[in-house]
Amino acid sequence: MLFRCTNCFGNVVYSPETGKMFCPYCSGTDTQETLAVPNTVNCVNCSGEIQVNDFTSATKCAYCGSYMIFDERVNGTFTPHLIMPFKLGKERVKEIMRKEFGKKLFAPDDFLSEVKLSTMEGMYVPFWMYDFDTHYNFQGRGTKVRSWRRGNTQYTETTYYNVLRDMDASFEKIPVDASYAMEDSTMDLLEPYNYTALEQFQEKYMSGFFSERYNYTAEQLEPRASAKAQNDTEALMQKTLGGYATMVPVSKNMNVTRKATQYALLPVWTYIYKYNNQLYPFQINGQTGKVVGNVPISKKKAVAYTATTAVVWLAIGLLIKGILGGF
Amino acid sequence: MRNYWKHFRIPFIIMIVLALVFGGITIFKGSKEVKRTNDEPGEQRVFDYADVLSDSEEKKLEKLIAKKQKQLGGDIVLMTIEQRLQDESDDYEYPEYYYSEANLDLAEDIYDALSFGYDVPGGNGFIYLDNYYEQEDSYQYSSIFASGECYHEFTDSEMDDVIADTNDDVEDDPYDAYCDMINQSVREMSKGGIDIPVLPIIVIVAIITIVFYARHGSKAKAKKTTAANTYIANNAPRMNQVQDIAYDKKVVTRRIESSSGGRSGGGSRSGGGSRGGRSGRR
Numbered sequence: 001m002l003f004r005c006t007n008c009f010g011n012v013v014y015s016p017e018t019g020k021m022f023c024p025y026c027s028g029t030d031t032q033e034t035l036a037v038p039n040t041v042n043c044v045n046c047s048g049e050i051q052v053n054d055f056t057s058a059t060k061c062a063y064c065g066s067y068m069i070f071d072e073r074v075n076g077t078f079t080p081h082l083i084m085p086f087k088l089g090k091e092r093v094k095e096i097m098r099k100e101f102g103k104k105l106f107a108p109d110d111f112l113s114e115v116k117l118s119t120m121e122g123m124y125v126p127f128w129m130y131d132f133d134t135h136y137n138f139q140g141r142g143t144k145v146r147s148w149r150r151g152n153t154q155y156t157e158t159t160y161y162n163v164l165r166d167m168d169a170s171f172e173k174i175p176v177d178a179s180y181a182m183e184d185s186t187m188d189l190l191e192p193y194n195y196t197a198l199e200q201f202q203e204k205y206m207s208g209f210f211s212e213r214y215n216y217t218a219e220q221l222e223p224r225a226s227a228k229a230q231n232d233t234e235a236l237m238q239k240t241l242g243g244y245a246t247m248v249p250v251s252k253n254m255n256v257t258r259k260a261t262q263y264a265l266l267p268v269w270t271y272i273y274k275y276n277n278q279l280y281p282f283q284i285n286g287q288t289g290k291v292v293g294n295v296p297i298s299k300k301k302a303v304a305y306t307a308t309t310a311v312v313w314l315a316i317g318l319l320i321k322g323i324l325g326g327f
Numbered sequence: 328m329r330n331y332w333k334h335f336r337i338p339f340i341i342m343i344v345l346a347l348v349f350g351g352i353t354i355f356k357g358s359k360e361v362k363r364t365n366d367e368p369g370e371q372r373v374f375d376y377a378d379v380l381s382d383s384e385e386k387k388l389e390k391l392i393a394k395k396q397k398q399l400g401g402d403i404v405l406m407t408i409e410q411r412l413q414d415e416s417d418d419y420e421y422p423e424y425y426y427s428e429a430n431l432d433l434a435e436d437i438y439d440a441l442s443f444g445y446d447v448p449g450g451n452g453f454i455y456l457d458n459y460y461e462q463e464d465s466y467q468y469s470s471i472f473a474s475g476e477c478y479h480e481f482t483d484s485e486m487d488d489v490i491a492d493t494n495d496d497v498e499d500d501p502y503d504a505y506c507d508m509i510n511q512s513v514r515e516m517s518k519g520g521i522d523i524p525v526l527p528i529i530v531i532v533a534i535i536t537i538v539f540y541a542r543h544g545s546k547a548k549a550k551k552t553t554a555a556n557t558y559i560a561n562n563a564p565r566m567n568q569v570q571d572i573a574y575d576k577k578v579v580t581r582r583i584e585s586s587s588g589g590r591s592g593g594g595s596r597s598g599g600g601s602r603g604g605r606s607g608r609r
């Protein structure tokens with residue numbers, strides 16, 4: 001689908017700032033009509049050749065800059081159940097990046113330059129969201145130690161406990177990214193999203209952004225989600241076992257039941273900065289603005305700043321010594 | 328580079344201001360002269376009765392002393408002697424210090440007898456009395472006696488340092504050793520401020536530098552912002568059973584050895600008035 005302006009035939013995109021469809025060419029609001037995008041070979045606007053991989057579901061034409069959504073990749077089994085529309089626009093994310101890294105003095109000069117930051121693109125990343133019920137029965141032996149002193153005698157009292165726990169936990173929408181290109185650990189760090197902003201899938205939210213359909217099925221990714229549920233359940237159990245000096249488990253039984261899965265698209269901004277022939281990817285949560293990425297370090301700057309810091313403060317220290325000492 | 332100047336603006340300004348203060352104090356101190364008000368002792372300050380200095384060396388020392396006296400506002404007297412100190416240790420309060428005390432007393436007597444004192448006879452100044460006679464304990468003794476303001480400015484440990492440093496060099500080159508003695512004494516007395524050791528400054532600067540580097544060079548990707556209960560309905564699991572049943576108890580006792588107290592001993596001496604000094608052996 002391609003959203004075209006009925007006034008000027010420009011490409012209408014979704015504006016995170018206003019939550020409305022916007023034509024950047026004539027500044028019109030909600031002026032769109034839709035064109036079908038039946039194949040992934042040619043741009044429906046300019047007929048230019050389009051570069052896509054097997055999973056691309058929305059992209060930007062390299063020739064005319066139109067954003068289009070490939071109908072066959074958002075329909076049928078590929079229809080997302082839910083979408084979280086971008087809440088932060090590009091300008092807002094630039095501000096966030098400048099605030100987050102502006103004080104990193106060792107970063108290369110153009111790391112936060114307008115030109116480089118403008119290369120940022122927003123992408124809807126495919127996620128599977130799992131609902132799980134976990135049941136955990138725990139039995140263990142614990143000790144508590146109390147120590148006191150009377151006269152010249154030290155008393156140490158050890159009490160032995162049978163510790164019994166039984167817990168039910170209902171997990172809702174544990175997210176697991178279904179994109180091969182997105183690094184799992186990075187996607188995990190972008191969490192959490194505020195799910196109240198999830199909506200029924202609508203294609204219009206995708207206009208102006210890149211997207212992929214899921215690269216893996218829900219079954220393929222279930223082990224990762226299940227592991228998350230089990231780790232969290234274990235951590236919650238540990239919280240109830242405080243106050244013991246030692247704890248030896250006697251029996252642990254955890255059952256995990258998958259209840260439901262949903263296919264969702266979540267908003268992620270990506271900024272890829274190239275420095276010394278190395279790529280430094282930054283991912284920004286398109287809803288909360290949380291940034292995940294490693295800042296590149298300019299060795300020249302690091303040496304200059306660190307050496308100056310040492311020299312200046314040493315000079316200040318010695319001058320203070322000289323003045324106070326009356327030499 | 329613009330960021331560089333911006334970042335170091337404040338430390339640079341602090342550094343420049345301190346450098347100006349430091350320079351100002353240095354010039355002020357160098358130009359300061361104290362007028363003398365007591366002419367009784369005459370001109371001579373170097374009395375080389377032990378004959379360890381040449382005539383020209385004595386003259387040069389006199390010149391140095393004349394210059395330093397104005398800066399110090401106190402008389403500077405150097406006397407070398409070869410004199411046996413009477414052993415009256417039985418009468419003395421601290422027999423083991425007898426010779427050094429006797430040499431110091433001698434220094435005080437000489438200072439008073441010759442009416443030294445920059446402001447008034449017996450006033451500001453100090454005398455360095457170097458006794459080359461090998462006493463019965465086979466040591467030679469050197470003493471500094473300081474009077475008036477100089478007594479307050481010249482601390483015991485500073486005097487000890489001056490005597491020790493002078494004794495180290497005096498055998499090889501007495502002239503050089505005495506020059507150093509005069510310079511060092513005046514320097515110690517005109518310090519008057521707080522002496523900050525260099526090591527803590529270096530440690531603090533090292534910490535500042537490490538913290539600075541860690542802050543700006545840190546490579547942490549991001550912190551985890553989810554908790555174990557993030558995806559749980561109502562943020563809390565349901566607890567069906569929470570039971571902690573005590574079934575056994577053991578008490579272990581242990582005797583504690585009573586610790587013995589330490590002993591502290593030793594004594595200290597203090598002198599009264601604005602007069603006093605230190606002696607050292609060599």
Ligand SMILES: [Zn+2]
Nearest residue numbers: 005008023026
């Ligand atoms: Zn338009």
Ligand SMILES: [Zn+2]
Nearest residue numbers: 043046061064
């Ligand atoms: Zn095109």
